[in-house]
Amino acid sequence: MAQEQAGRLLRSAKWRADLTAGVLATWPADPGRRTPGEWDAVREAVPDGKRLPSSVIGSRTRQVAAFAKKHGRLPVDVFELEAAPRTARMLLLSACDGQQATLVRGDDPGRALLRLQLPTRPDPCSYADWAWVACPITLPPTVPSGAVLHLPTLRVHLGRVHADLTYTHAVPTVRRTGHTVALGVDWGLNTLLSAGTVRLHNGTITALGSGAQFRAAGVLAKQHRLRRQGERLRAKTDHYQRLIGDTSSHSLSGRHAVLAEEIRRVSARRSNLNDALAWSAARWTVGQALAARASVIYVEDLRSMEARGMGRTLNTRLSQQIRGQIVDRMRHLAAETGIAVVTVPARGTSRHCPRCLVPLRHRKAPDRPTTPGWWGSPRTKSGGGPSAPTPTAAGRAIATWARGSASPHAA
Structure with missing residues (x-):
């Protein structure tokens, strides 16, 4: 599981590094508006750039321009432009075999039983330090009764363990031609x-x-209200950060932390609203x-x-x-x-x-x-x-x- 999670992070970092290198190698004269020739050049410099949406290249260009405005120079690479990535707190059981985890259906089509080995001590040294744990899972009604279940990804949310479950089932063949x-x-x-x-x-x-x-x-209006609320919170947080500076025991540090947590909550609400x-x-x-x-x-x-x-x-x-x-x-x-x-x-x-x-x-x-x-x-x-x-x-x-x-x- 650790190797699979590390591989995903490395593949993501490789893609961002190639994108940043291509943008820096073909930096335009006017970052706000590229000419057609500059667009062709940056797409040639980025791997698979012909199929890459222009909004992705534009957002990375704005990120580089903000760095150049702050430091007076262009960044060397993505490692100077971005902070170190954070790993998610989850268990990728799909990377395991049957010796580590199994998932079977029960008599009830809406239930499944997940069995996995978990360590009984923080530093397991042998097989005796592992024990099998049974975790019953309630399947949503959208999962067909005849679907083949795959090992889920476990994550903790608000003190509860959630299982992101994938399944496979047969669907009708999609036709490419002959539509009426x-x-x-x-x-x-x-x-x-x-x-x-x-x-x-x-x-x-x-x-x-x-x-x-x-x-x-109504939903779009609520989305715009949350966006404006987030913009006001970020403006106030940036103002507090300028007042605090490098002082760790500043009197505004508590307010800054409260506003940062509120920004996270507003962002989560916007994400859930967009998904719904x-x-x-x-x-x-x-x-x-x-x-x-x-x-x-x-x-x-x-x-x-x-x-x-x-x-x-x-x-x-x-x-x-x-x-x-x-x-x-x-x-x-x-x-x-x-x-x-x-x-x-x-x-x-x-x-x-x-x-x-x-x-x-x-x-x-x-x-x-x-x-x-x-x-x-x-x-x-x-x-x-x-x-x-x-x-x-x-x-x-x-x-x-x-x-x-x-x-x-x-x-």
């Missing part, structure tokens, strides 16, 4: 997700229904696909989107959205039902009408030239807005799908 009903999903700011279903029949695409929306305004929101949005999307009998879900690939130039508040709201987590959960839930998830490049998805695939242009009613208009295709009748219920994110994907070509991003 598709669900297109579009991202929004206040309306987190919008979805619409289309059918392909004899080369003609027909919209089904009027579409649906996943609104999470990601699972809820993914379940809603897969549920929409099941209700429409769709065999494929098209969703925009916005991993490389950087929010800038829209104001401080809007930039922050855009950057705080958990699109990557939602897509990962969506793939996981869709695989259990045999539904394919296809990520679509975002470029050009909002340029065409999702119904007729004609380039959109801004139009106004002839009798109301001073009122705001709408975005529509030249085929749209004057005086009315866009009538297609299908979200524009599926425009490019549906066009590719109608031509009969398979997407390279199919899962």
Whole structure:
């Protein structure tokens, strides 16, 4: 278990070291905005940089720029840029064999028995210093009764031992081609997700229904409140740290420790809220696909989107959205039902009408030239807005799908 945990830390450190070395070797003239040539250079310098989201490179660039602003020079490597990593307090039982731990099901499908050897003294010297311990585990209802259970990872949380359990079970095969009903999903700011279903029949695409929306305004508002609270706490903590300096017995040290603990609690609440929101949005999307009998879900690939130039508040709201987590959960839930998830490049998805695939242009009613208009295709009748219920994110994907070509991003 110690070797497996050390190996994970070393692999993570190796990846961060290669990323930092590539960024430092191709340091741009303006760290805030790279030119296309500088982007190509840094992707060539980073291992597997062609597939790396630009947000990862941008965040490491900002970290290096903050170090340079503080010390007046660039860091030598990642070991000067980052502190030593901390190891998690957990037991990786998956790295053990049957002589160390076993996991079997009982007569009750909702129960399992974990047996593992634990030392009876702090410094075990022989096999006599180890003893078998039986730990009954209550399985959640999401674990199928016929699933094969694997050894869990044990961790301590709030004084209780939790088991992170993995299992394997058969799922339907996901098709790469031959889809006739598709669900297109579009991202929004206040309306987190919008979805619409289309059918392909004899080369003609027909919209089904009027579409649906996943609104999470209350959860997103709470998320923004926690973010602002965390920013205020961090600003106050940094101010206390400047006043304390190197003095270990300063009168503000107690307040600084209290604020640091409160920051940790706010961060944990934000993490739990994001995780719950990601699972809820993914379940809603897969549920929409099941209700429409769709065999494929098209969703925009916005991993490389950087929010800038829209104001401080809007930039922050855009950057705080958990699109990557939602897509990962969506793939996981869709695989259990045999539904394919296809990520679509975002470029050009909002340029065409999702119904007729004609380039959109801004139009106004002839009798109301001073009122705001709408975005529509030249085929749209004057005086009315866009009538297609299908979200524009599926425009490019549906066009590719109608031509009969398979997407390279199919899962």
